[in-house]
Amino acid sequence: MKSDTSAQGDLRERGGMLSQPKAVWAVAFACVISFMGLGLVDPILPAIAEQLHASKSQVSLLFTSYNLVTGIAMLITGVVSSRLGVKWTLLTGMLLTVIFAALGGTADTVGGIVGFRAGWGLGxxxxxxxxxSAIVGLSTSGTAKAIILYEAALGLxxxxxxxxxxxxxxxxxxxxFFGVSGLMLIGFLFILFMLPKIPKPKKRGSIADPFKALSYPALLTLGIVALLYNFGFFTLMAYSPYVMHLDEHGLGYVFFGWGIxxxxxxxxxxxxxQRRFSTVSSISVMLTLFAIDLGVMAVGTINxxxxxxxxxxxxxGIFLGINNTLITTAVMQAAPVERSTASAAYSFLRxxxxxxSPWLAGKLSEWYAAETPFYFGAAMVLVGVIVLLFRRRHVASIVIDGH
Structure with a gap:
């Protein structure tokens, strides 16, 4: 006969993805708003460059400061969450986003916006x-389905x-900027009133934990692959708005289609x-197709x-949507550490x-030609595929929901 713990685990795995506690939906809603902040600035990049008399590489620093601080701050998220608890760590991050997004809207220089985006990145x-880790931990449908819900919130x-x-x-x-601040304030209230208090972990985290997690070859491999494919991802996000020659409305519609x-x-x-093919093969194919797609963007720019x-x-959006779910699910199974630690270690590299990449894309277009950033992004994505295939033995053993 199965133990009570085992039986509860089976029930968690059998639950449908949409059959979630209210707390999961509260966090998912806040995730939607948080990830809105990533693409919200895309349609206004050319406008900022024109109105503040800045170059492409200068404006791209909006992404660079945001991502750099986000990556470095990932190293302390375990330390903070183990002391504040999940709920108050979420609320602290959201409050910082509310404040710094609003301050970004008041800035009069690119340097000011870049600085406030750094604070936004910390949040x-x-x-x-x-x-x-909260969605996976609170979910009643198992790790894989919980991550799909998280990725759906990301995509939305x-x-x-x-x-x-x-x-x-x-x-x-x-x-x-003011829009993100206002929406994140709504998400803050959702988390404040709908998320129950989650017990703090018995063991307090340390800054060394993410580095120790990266000592596991599977997690390190996936982190390196993500670092490399993000050169292509953020070339698309931060540079493509300049070569589509659309106004703010047009750029908004294009990235809406991409995100859908x-x-x-x-x-x-x-x-x-996930059910039909191996993790390594699936990620490799998706990233190769994405690299080819970046090459098409380069040809379109030339012509x-x-x-x-x-x-x-x-x-x-097709290739990135599939890849994001595949690689995030694999990361959660890649090392015998806390999910939040694995996520922090992987996200640090990513x-x-x-x-x-955003700053470099702008510089490459200034140094060489308008299409160069796309070719470089595609090359880096392909290097990521080579790394994955070369180290496939480390990732091949990852089991996702029995597959």
Whole structure:
């Protein structure tokens, strides 16, 4: 006869993805708002560059400061959450986002915006590292389905963010910053009143924990792959708006389409691929297709065909949506450590790639040609595939819900 603990585990695995406690939905809603902040600024990048008389590489520092601080701050999220608890770590991160997003909207220089985006990144780190582990821990449907729900929230936020950013940005480039601040305040209230107090872990975390987690070859491999493919991801996010030659509304619609495909494929397609193919093969194929898609963006830029770039950007959502779910699910199983520690260690490497690539994309276009950032992003994504295949023995043993 099975033990009570085992039986409870079976019930958790049998629960449907949508059959979740209210606390899970509260965190998921806050995730949507948090990830809206990532894409909300996309439609206003050209407007900021024009109105504040800044270069592409200078404006791209909005992503660099945000991602750099997010990545480094991931190293302390375990320390903070083990002392404050999950709920108050989430609330602290959200409050920092509310404050610094609003301050970003008051800035009059690119340097000011970049600085406030750094503070926003600190709040983002505290929130997202804790949110993923909270959703997985509170979910009644098992790890894989909980992560799909998290990725769905990510995709929804990324898709709605640019649409709202385009609408608010058409009024003023400051609008999206105030929009994020207001929405995150709503999410703050949801978490405050709907999330129960979660017991603090018995063992307090340390800054060394994420580095120890990276000593496990599978987690280190996935982190390196994510660092490399983020060169392509943030080239798309931070640089493609400049070569599509659209206004704020147009850019908002393009990234809305991209985000919708990302959300749908992460929820509907990725689980089917997980069940049918191996983790290594699935991630390798998706990243290779994404690299080819970046190459198409480069060709469209060379031929002065914004339509080609627009279509390629939207299509990229398919490959990125599937890959995000596959790699995030694998990360949660990649090392025998706390989920929040695994997420923090992986995200540390991932966001470092996201910090370097936006600035470098702008510089490459200034140093060489408009299409160069896309070629470089594609090359880095392919290097990520090579690393994954070369170290596949470390990742091949990861079991996802019995597959």
């Amino acid at each position: 983002n780190a505290l929130f997202i590292a804790t949110a993923l 936020g990324i898709s709605v963010g640019p649409l709202l950013g385009g609408e608010l940005g058409s009024i003023s480039w400051r609008g999206p 495909l990302l959300a749908v494929t992460s929820v509907v397609v990725a689980p089917k691929i 002065n065909s914004p339509t080609t770039v627009i279509v390629a950007v939207i299509v990229a 966001f470092l790639g996201g910090a370097i």
